[in-house]
Amino acid sequence: xxxxxxxxxxxxxxxxxxxxxxxxxxxxxxxxxxxxxxxxxxxxxxxxxxxxxxxxxxxxxxxxxxxxxxxxxxxxxxxxxxxxxxxxxxxxxxxxxxxxxxxxxxxxxxxxxxxxxxxxxxxxxxxxxxxxxxxxxxxxxxxxxxxxxxxxxxxxxxxxxxxxxxxxxxxxxxxxxxxxxxxxxxxxxxxxxxxxxxxxxxxxxxxxxxxxxxxxxxxxxxxxxxxxxxxxxxxxxxxxxxxxxxxxxxxxxxxxxxxxxxxxxxxxxxxxxxxxxxxxxxxxxxxxxxxxxxxxxxxxxxxxxxxxxxxxxxxxxxxxxxxxxxxxxxxxxxxxxxxxxxxxxxxxxxxxxxxxxxxxxxxxxxxxxxxxxxxxxxxxxxxxxxxxxxxxxxxxxxxxxxxxxxxxxxxxxxxxxxxxxxxxxxxxxxxxxxxxxxxxxx
Ligand SMILES: Cc1ncc(COP(=O)(O)O)c(C=O)c1O
Numbered sequence: 131x132x133x134x135x136x137x138x139x140x141x142x143x144x145x146x147x148x149x150x151x152x153x154x155x156x157x158x159x160x161x162x163x164x165x166x167x168x169x170x171x172x173x174x175x176x177x178x179x180x181x182x183x184x185x186x187x188x189x190x191x192x193x194x195x196x197x198x199x200x201x202x203x204x205x206x207x208x209x210x211x212x213x214x215x216x217x218x219x220x221x222x223x224x225x226x227x228x229x230x231x232x233x234x235x236x237x238x239x240x241x242x243x244x245x246x247x248x249x250x251x252x253x254x255x256x257x258x259x260x261x262x263x264x265x266x267x268x269x270x271x272x273x274x275x276x277x278x279x280x281x282x283x284x285x286x287x288x289x290x291x292x293x294x295x296x297x298x299x300x301x302x303x304x305x306x307x308x309x310x311x312x313x314x315x316x317x318x319x320x321x322x323x324x325x326x327x328x329x330x331x332x333x334x335x336x337x338x339x340x341x342x343x344x345x346x347x348x349x350x351x352x353x354x355x356x357x358x359x360x361x362x363x364x365x366x367x368x369x370x371x372x373x374x375x376x377x378x379x380x381x382x383x384x385x386x387x388x389x390x391x392x393x394x395x396x397x398x399x400x401x402x403x404x405x406x407x408x409x410x411x412x413x414x415x416x417x418x419x420x421x422x423x424x425x426x427x428x429x430x431x432x433x434x435x436x437x438x439x440x441x442x443x444x445x446x447x448x449x450x451x452x453x454x455x456x457x458x459x460x461x462x463x464x465x466x467x468x469x470x471x472x473x474x475x476x477x478x479x480x481x482x483x484x485x486x487x488x489x490x491x492x493x494x495x496x497x498x499x500x501x502x503x504x505x506x507x508x509x510x511x512x513x514x515x516x517x518x519x520x521x522x523x524x525x526x527x528x529x530x531x532x533x534x535x536x537x538x539x540x541x542x543x544x545x546x547x548x549x550x551x552x553x554x555x556x557x558x559x560x561x562x563x564x565x566x567x568x569x570x571x572x
Contacts, residue, residue, distance in 0.1 A: 132522050137179035141167045157191075160529060164521070171198030173540035176526065184526035185545045185552075187535040192345065192377045192489070195403035195459070196449060197540025203406045203445045210441025216433055223440045230447045231414060235385045237373075237394045238414030242423060243435040247376035247401035248276030250411040251339070253429055254397045255280055258337035258370035260427045261419045266334040268314045268327060268369075271296070272502025272532075274346035275339060275374055279305050283313045287506050296503070317501040318344070318352050321359035332367035337397075342387045345377030348492075349485020349534040350499050357393045364396070370419065376401040376411070380450050381459075382486045390486070403450070408442035410435075455539040456488070462546065463487025463537045469550040473557055480509075489534040505532065516560040523552030 142165045146152035151159040159165055167179045174197055176186050189195070196203060213221060228241035244250045259265055267280070275281035282301040290296040298315060300307075314331060316323050328335065338360060342352040352360075364371040372395060379386040379400035388394060397415035404410055413429075414420070423429045449455055464487045474481045482498040484491035493499060494509035513531035520527055525548070527535055 133182045134180050135163065135166075135178075135182075138165065138167050139163055141179055164518075166526075173197040173199075174538050174542070174545050182524065184521070184524050185541070185548050186526045187537070187549075188526055188528055188533070189536040189538050190402075190407055191533070192381065192402040192536050193405070193407040194536075194538055194540075195381060196406050196446065196455060197538045198407070200406055200446075200540070202449060203408075203442050206445035207408060207438050207442040210436075210438040213437035213441070215438070216436050218432070220435065221437055221440070223437070223444060224435050227440055227444050227447065230444070230451065231400070231412060234380070234447065234451055235375075235388060235398065235400075235414065237388055237396075237398055237416070238412075239417040240420035241412055241414045242420070242429055243440070244411045244413065244431060245409045245433050245436075245439075246276070247374075247399065247411050248278055248281075249431065250376065250399040250401060250413045251275045251281060251372075251374055252278045253413045254372045254374075254399050254415075255337065255339065257413070257415075257419060257422060257427055257429075258372060258397060261422055262336040262368065262370060264334055264336040266312045266314060266331060267336055268316055268324070268338045270318050270340055270344070270352075270502075271315050272318065272344050272347035272350060272505070273339075273341040273374070274344070275341065276376075277301075279309045280312065281339075283310055283315075285315060285502070287502055290503070290506060292503075292506060317503060318350060319356045319500045321356055321363070324360060325363055328363050328367045328369060332369060335367070335369050337370040337372050338364055339372045339374060341374045341377070342391060342393075343378050343382065343485050343489065344502070345485075345489055345534060347502055347532050348499065348505060349489050350491065350502060350505070351485055352391075353500070354391045354393075357391050361393055370396045372397045372399070374399050377489065378486075380404055380447065381456070381488050384451055384456060404446065405439050405443040406446040408439040409433075410439035410443050459488045459537050459539055459541075460486075462541045463490055463535075465546055466490070466535070466537065466541075466549065469546065470553055473550065473554050477557060477561065479512075479557070479561075485534050488537050490537075491534045492531070494531075512560060512564060515564060516556045519556035519559045520552055523555050525549050525552040525556070 142152045153159045169177045232238045271285045282305045285296040344350045375386040380403040383389040401411035480496045482493050484498045510531040517529045
């Protein structure tokens with residue numbers, strides 16, 4: 131049943147007078163009649179301005195790993211407030227949080243804080259360039275590393291004709307064309323292609339910047355043998371391996387994807403789950419490289435290691451490290467997949483799941499995709515139509531099939547029951563509106 135969005139729509143009309151697209155981030159604009167404004171969030175649920183309640187699977191694109199307004203983290207943040215904010219000086223807690231990170235992620239020998247994922251990745255790239263004395267970088271098709279010029283070259287697959295290589299385009303106007311030549315694109319899970327690119331261009335390539343579970347591309351995952359090959363190729367060619375764990379860090383395992391897959395980066399970046407929503411990010415890595423910071427490489431920022439974010443991160447990491455929160459998240463994600471699988475299989479709809487149960491991509495084809503090009507052959511129009519009905523039924527996933535479903539420790543049995551009820555309705559409504567063309571035997 132379609133929701134009432136009267137107050138949301140009225141807020142949009144007012145907001146758009148003052149804020150471009152009526153929002154603070156382009157990704158939050160879902161159209162004049164569907165943009166949602168949040169009244170409050172608690173646990174895994176949010177309530178909008180029309181008092182529609184949703185079980186949320188966006189969780190702020192991942193940060194709310196323990197759920198919204200987690201009382202333990204918020205109490206810690208209030209303690210952090212007592213410290214006083216920012217001083218253009220350091221506080222004791224920085225070391226405590228850095229020590230926890232180093233314990234959880236062995237590759238994080240040294241640690242520096244920033245405020246957002248973008249800032250951390252930007253710093254990692256700069257550091258890799260400084261360390262190697264080279265400017266180019268290799269990046270996977272379908273990965274996302276934030277909104278800064280170097281990371282804003284991408285291969286828009288929706289426009290790809292499935293013949294030849296997809297075009298490399300800027301994600302936005304205003305990105306200087308001169309920055310394009312630094313980026314080399316490869317497909318996930320093709321070690322031969324990576325070997326070839328490095329063989330030909332390693333003299334110019336500073337780093338391989340890799341997001342092993344692509345959190346903005348369904349959760350398409352690099353396979354362990356590919357990562358192992360990537361590690362060896364980087365070592366062979368003097369290329370820094372940067373693993374961007376902004377989404378996977380402290381989520382898919384205590385030590386992130388590096389623990390899950392048994393791979394060690396030279397540099398790695400974290401944000402999202404680090405502070406349960408408080409703005410904080412991390413650049414970490416091998417001592418030899420990290421010691422370049424302050425010895426030729428600039429790093430800093432007025433709000434870096436703010437006492438509120440730092441206190442929130444300290445508590446959030448303590449919970450993730452010392453309780454079974456991540457096991458419960460994985461367990462819920464598995465039950466969610468099983469429930470959806472049952473509903474889809476009963477209707478003969480071909481599907482598969484990608485990524486990790488804590489950040490699952492639902493893909494409408496028999497075989498899970500191994501790279502971004504494969505997404506093109508799935509029935510993403512079915513997903514896009516279904517997502518709209520899910521929203522009406524109180525299940526908030528991203529409207530675009532490429533964003534995975536994020537699970538938090540606050541998702542419980544009642545969330546699961548509400549989700550599967552809404553999912554069944556949404557699948558049936560989408561089948562009805564799209565005809566039988568989507569009924570591929572499972
Ligand atoms: C893998 C990855 N890196 C970097 C970023 C950028 O982080 P932020 O949005 O905090 O700047 C994101 C954001 O989604 C991300 O998923």
